Amino acid sequence: MAKRTVSFLGPIASYSHQAVRLAFSEQEWEFQPVITIDDVFKSVQNGEVTAGVVPFENSTNGSVVFTLDNLADRNGTYPDITVEGEVYVNVHHCLLGHKEAGSLLEDQLDGSGTRTPTAADPSPSRPRTKPLTSLKHIRRLYSHPQAFGQCTAFTSTYLKGVEIFEVSSTSKAAEIVSQDKSGTWAAISSQLASQIHSLDLLGKWIEDRDDNTTRFLIIGKSPASTADWGVRKHANGQKGTKSLVSFTVPHESPGALAEALGCFQAFNLNLTSINSRPSLVNPFQYIFFVEFEGHKKQDPEGRVKGALDKISHVAESWRWLGSWERYQ
Numbered sequence: 121m122a123k124r125t126v127s128f129l130g131p132i133a134s135y136s137h138q139a140v141r142l143a144f145s146e147q148e149w150e151f152q153p154v155i156t157i158d159d160v161f162k163s164v165q166n167g168e169v170t171a172g173v174v175p176f177e178n179s180t181n182g183s184v185v186f187t188l189d190n191l192a193d194r195n196g197t198y199p200d201i202t203v204e205g206e207v208y209v210n211v212h213h214c215l216l217g218h219k220e221a222g223s224l225l226e227d228q229l230d231g232s233g234t235r236t237p238t239a240a241d242p243s244p245s246r247p248r249t250k251p252l253t254s255l256k257h258i259r260r261l262y263s264h265p266q267a268f269g270q271c272t273a274f275t276s277t278y279l280k281g282v283e284i285f286e287v288s289s290t291s292k293a294a295e296i297v298s299q300d301k302s303g304t305w306a307a308i309s310s311q312l313a314s315q316i317h318s319l320d321l322l323g324k325w326i327e328d329r330d331d332n333t334t335r336f337l338i339i340g341k342s343p344a345s346t347a348d349w350g351v352r353k354h355a356n357g358q359k360g361t362k363s364l365v366s367f368t369v370p371h372e373s374p375g376a377l378a379e380a381l382g383c384f385q386a387f388n389l390n391l392t393s394i395n396s397r398p399s400l401v402n403p404f405q406y407i408f409f410v411e412f413e414g415h416k417k418q419d420p421e422g423r424v425k426g427a428l429d430k431i432s433h434v435a436e437s438w439r440w441l442g443s444w445e446r447y448q
């Protein structure tokens with residue numbers, strides 16, 4: 121049988137790639153790295169690939185707006201995209217670059233790893249780890265915006281004043297730094313990327329919190345029959361099901377949002393996350409996203425059906441974005 125393809129934010133060695141490796145078998149699936157999260161959505165919608173994997177939220181830094189904006193689908197570009205599963209990745213960042221010959225780590229460290237309190241941050245958190253080598257020579261720091269947000273204690277303690285460059289992924293950052301001839305650029309990326317690009321480890325486990333975890337969504341094109349996808353199940357076993365809907369409410373009407381959320385309460389459905397993004401119709405109007413426990417197609421008591429019927433009367437517009445098995 122011809123292999124099916126799953127796309128993800130590349131280049132290889134990104135955390136998205138690691139999520140794909142956790143969920144899909146390379147024997148049965150072709151792995152296709154693409155350049156942006158938008159490209160993952162496009163490749164699934166136009167049928168170029170069967171599945172895609174996109175980051176959805178990080179436990180330290182919150183929602184991934186690039187993914188929410190695609191799910192918001194303001195222009196109707198992705199009418200068939202649905203969420204078919206989720207994958208959790210423990211994200212441990214490293215600082216990758218080129219060691220400066222002959223420099224001593226002691227030259228740089230003040231020993232305490234403390235940051236100067238400022239009015240904006242009167243009690244700054246301490247970095248969890250110290251650099252493995254002097255960082256005095258570093259002039260540029262490359263990474264994905266999410267990763268910068270997960271390593272603030274380390275960067276503001278040991279890389280003060282270094283110029284920041286936001287790029288499309290952490291593995292892209294490592295690729296760029298591997299081409300640096302000056303030896304003064306560094307990337308926040310994975311340990312895997314240091315091996316692939318033969319970069320030195322200048323810091324290890326530099327994230328602010330050791331429980332730093334990113335949740336990825338597996339997307340497909342409805343009606344997807346995922347039963348034969350062979351997505352690997354989490355070792356902890358299934359913990360029920362989840363669904364995602366997006367909706368807009370009449371903004372002038374008081375209580376409209378509360379009424380929409382009440383649709384889930386009315387059918388005793390537990391909400392697990394709420395997000396919003398600007399509607400881009402008028403300033404300060406929103407598209408809301410609600411995730412709840414329950415499955416549209418495995419709904420013996422009709423509770424999910426009941427809530428969705430009710431929300432279709434309350435919301436200005438709404439869309440069911442998928443139901444899947446939950447593992448955490």
Ligand SMILES: O=C(O)C(=O)C[C@]1(C(=O)O)C=C[C@@H](O)C=C1
Pocket residue numbers: 129133134135136137175178184211264266267288289290291334
């Ligand atoms: O840049 C990567 O390696 C990605 O896969 C993207 C991404 C994200 O957008 O959240 C994924 C996991 C980490 O939280 C940091 C970056």
